[in-house]
Amino acid sequence: MKIALVGYGKMGHMLEQSAVAFGHSVVATIDPFAPDAGIKIPSGDSRALADAVVSSGAEGIIEFTHPSSVMENIKVLLPLKIPMVVGTTGWNEKKQEVASLAQECGGTIMTTANFSIGVAILYKIVEEASRLVNNFSEYDAAIWEMHHNQKADSPSGTALEIANHLLSEFKRKDSIVTDEFKERPKPNQLHVSSTRCGSVPGTHKVFFDCEADTIEISHTARSRHGLANGAVHALENLCAMLKSGELSAGALYGMNDVFPQLFKA
Ligand SMILES: NC(=O)c1ccc[n+]([C@@H]2O[C@H](COP(=O)([O-])OP(=O)(O)OC[C@H]3O[C@@H](n4cnc5c(N)ncnc54)[C@H](O)[C@@H]3O)[C@@H](O)[C@H]2O)c1
Structure with missing residues (x-):
């Protein structure tokens, strides 16, 4: 072609x-x-x-x-x-x-x-995990991403897409917060945070956390x-x-x- x-x-x-x-x-x-x-x-x-x-x-x-x-x-x-x-x-x-x-x-x-095909698969995994974790009210959720310092936008479009997949099944949350917090986060807020550093091609993590443990789902791009x-x-x-x-x-x-x-x- x-x-x-x-x-x-x-x-x-x-x-x-x-x-x-x-x-x-x-x-x-x-x-x-x-x-x-x-x-x-x-x-x-x-x-x-x-x-x-x-x-x-x-x-x-x-x-x-x-x-x-x-x-x-x-x-x-x-x-x-x-x-x-x-x-x-x-x-x-x-x-x-x-x-x-x-x-x-x-x-x-x-x-x-x-x-990345891996990220497309990650979306499905996050959706399924969110559906299960949603049944256990003690778990909170958050998303973090890191990219190279030349990236012009934040959070990454991928982090927002992951957030949408999470929210579609995690019924306790319905709002994405990407700014700094001036007060305690509200239970319905999903914190999506970003770090810009060096040459990182792209790392995205989803956390489900409660007093007992943390479930972490991670995707790390090795290169572009x-x-x-x-x-x-x-x-x-x-x-x-x-x-x-x-x-x-x-x-x-x-x-x-x-x-x-x-x-x-
Ligand atoms: N969807 C994905 O999987 C994916 C992956 C990597 C990067 N990106 C995105 O792709 C974009 C480019 O990433 P990059 O790392 O190549 O950036 P880059 O800065 O290395 O390259 C962008 C290029 O676009 C050129 N450009 C600017 N305006 C233009 C115009 N009007 N017409 C033609 N060219 C123009 C610039 O001169 C530059 O050479 C960014 O928005 C980035 O976030 C998406």
């Missing part, structure tokens, strides 16, 4: 390696600032971005840029109707708007805050290769499933849609 990479930073470079390793060709690396990008387009020049992607002949797009540019990129690229996978985080609250846009223009987009591989596989699956009719164009999809194995017993 011919793939255009929008954003040629740390992830862009890894995506290129993964795409080539899986037999694809990277036909464009587009980034306004990266010195080694194949195509440098001034940030915010939507027409030039669209022209560059179209003239590259790309059959799929992978976008890993910055929370401040992702919405603009989606709005420009989605109407091209080239299947697109977006890895940039920090636009959770705009998902509904993007789903409507996809429906209107017929473009297809897939996104997740974390392309798993994320890049996951994004390329997600694009491969998205394109194959659109072709076979398993998925329809004009929608916003997530991990569960493009990796149906996540549902297998």
Whole structure:
């Protein structure tokens, strides 16, 4: 498959390696600032971005840029109707708007805050654990994440996703608190805390704690290769499933849609 990479930073470079390793060709690396990008387009020049992607002949797009540019990129690229996978985080609250846009223009987009298959499995484990722990009123719950000091947003999109899976089954809590506490936490509040340090690729922990013990569920990414591989596989699956009719164009999809194995017993 011919793939255009929008954003040629740390992830862009890894995506290129993964795409080539899986037999694809990277036909464009587009980034306004990266010195080694194949195509440098001034940030915010939507027409030039669209022209560059179209003239590259790309059959799929992978976008890993910055929370401040992702919405603009989606709005420009989605109407091209080239299947697109977006890895940039920090636009959770705009998902509904993007789903409507996809429906209107017929473009297809897939996104997740974390392309690691291990994290997708973690979500299921957290949901199941929360369902069980919910039956024992003595347990409290919390989430902690740690990432490298170049990450622009906190908490991570993954931590918020884990929180949503936990809250869906842990009925005593219904509100996420990411700020510092000025008073004792209320029982209904779920504390999601973040640490930024060094080069950590991504660690997420869920704690269920009571006087007797702590249950700790942990996911540690060893490198960013798993994320890049996951994004390329997600694009491969998205394109194959659109072709076979398993998925329809004009929608916003997530991990569960493009990796149906996540549902297998
Ligand atoms: N979903 C996931 O699994 C996952 C995994 C890792 C990182 N991320 C997210 O992906 C994003 C990028 O991560 P990174 O580590 O590659 O960051 P990075 O800072 O190394 O690279 C981002 C690149 O985007 C470029 N850029 C900025 N605006 C642009 C625009 N308008 N058009 C094209 N390129 C533009 C920057 O010049 C930079 O080179 C972040 O939001 C990060 O949180 C998501």
